[in-house]
Each structure stands twice: as C-alpha cells, then as structure tokens.
C-alpha cells in the first residue's frame with residue numbers, strides 16, 4: 001500500500017525503516033531521503049511507525 005504519494009513511499013519501506021529504531025514518521029521520511037510535503041500521509045505514516053514499535057516491544061518482551 002502507498003503511504004505517501006508525494007514521495008512515492010510504500011508501506012514496506014516505512015515499516016522497514018521503522019524497525020531500525022526511528023522514533024517518528026518525520027524521522028522515517030528523513031532516513032528515506034525525503035520529507036513530508038502536503039502532509040496528508042502523516043497520520044497513516046505515524047500509525048505504521050507505531051505499529052512497528054509495538055511489534056518490536058512484543059519481540060523483545062518474549
């Protein structure tokens with residue numbers, strides 16, 4: 001699924017970069033070499049990053 005159409009970022013890219021320890025969607029975009037433009041994608045990008053952090057916590061707690 002496309003997360004950000006302005007920067008052509010898909011969900012896989014955002015999930016992969018979130019797993020490297022980025023703390024927020026803006027940091028994820030920066031690590032992917034771009035930055036938010038229109039901002040429409042930010043709520044979904046934030047959700048994706050938070051979901052990956054939740055998965056990391058589950059794995060580390062197991």
Ligand code: FES
Nearest residue numbers: 004006037038041
């Ligand atoms: S859709 Fe991501 S900045 Fe516009």
